Amino acid sequence: MVRMLVHGRYEIDPDPDRIDVDALYAFLDAEAYWARWRTGDDVRHQVSTAWRVVGVYTERSEMVGFARAVSDGRDIAYLADVYVLSDHRGQGLGRALLQEMIENGPGATFRWMLHTRDAHDLYRRFGFAEPDERVMERPSPRPMPS
Numbered sequence: 809m810v811r812m813l814v815h816g817r818y819e820i821d822p823d824p825d826r827i828d829v830d831a832l833y834a835f836l837d838a839e840a841y842w843a844r845w846r847t848g849d850d851v852r853h854q855v856s857t858a859w860r861v862v863g864v865y866t867e868r869s870e871m872v873g874f875a876r877a878v879s880d881g882r883d884i885a886y887l888a889d890v891y892v893l894s895d896h897r898g899q900g901l902g903r904a905l906l907q908e909m910i911e912n913g914p915g916a917t918f919r920w921m922l923h924t925r926d927a928h929d930l931y932r933r934f935g936f937a938e939p940d941e942r943v944m945e946r947p948s949p950r951p952m953p954s
């Protein structure tokens with residue numbers, strides 16, 4: 809697998825075996841504004857059944873960023889759980905993570921979907937736009953994150 813280097817210090821790596829699920833769960837449970845209902849088992853299941861996961865790693869191999877995609881592997885993909893830990897933000901890692909997930913991987917020609925509260929401009933750079941009238945969604949009965 810190809811690993812992308814950022815600033816010669818961070819690796820962007822799509823190896824699913826390298827994902828630190830404990831670090832992922834620690835972020836999602838304490839800091840994410842979305843889907844805080846998940847248990848560690850839920851997150852482990854989502855990682856193990858993901859079509860593709862990408863991690864961001866320091867030189868000491870600490871996972872400081874993550875993204876997950878659900879897909880049929882041919883045509884359509886849903887992007888979820890994108891984050892970079894706060895100490896490592898603002899230096900292009902979020903963009904590199906999305907570049908690896910969306911444009912460098914086998915999903916480069918897929919239709920992608922996602923939800924976001926405030927990172928629309930980041931995703932616009934990767935071709936995302938507001939959906940047109942053909943798109944519908946059935947919300948979960950779980951309360952929407954604020």
Ligand SMILES: CC(C)(COP(=O)(O)OP(=O)(O)OC[C@H]1O[C@@H](n2cnc3c(N)ncnc32)[C@H](O)[C@@H]1OP(=O)(O)O)[C@@H](O)C(=O)NCCC(=O)NCCS
Pocket residue numbers: 890891892893896897898899900901902903904923924925926927928929930
């Ligand atoms: C969003 C996030 C992954 C960006 O990571 P990052 O490593 O700081 O991103 P980058 O350094 O590559 O820069 C992101 C660019 O997107 C822009 N951006 C747009 N919306 C943003 C947002 N809500 N948060 C951060 N950056 C945002 C930044 O201003 C920056 O623009 P620039 O290149 O002109 O400076 C990170 O801020 C994060 O983990 N936030 C908390 C979790 C989250 O909101 N995830 C997204 C859920 S949809």
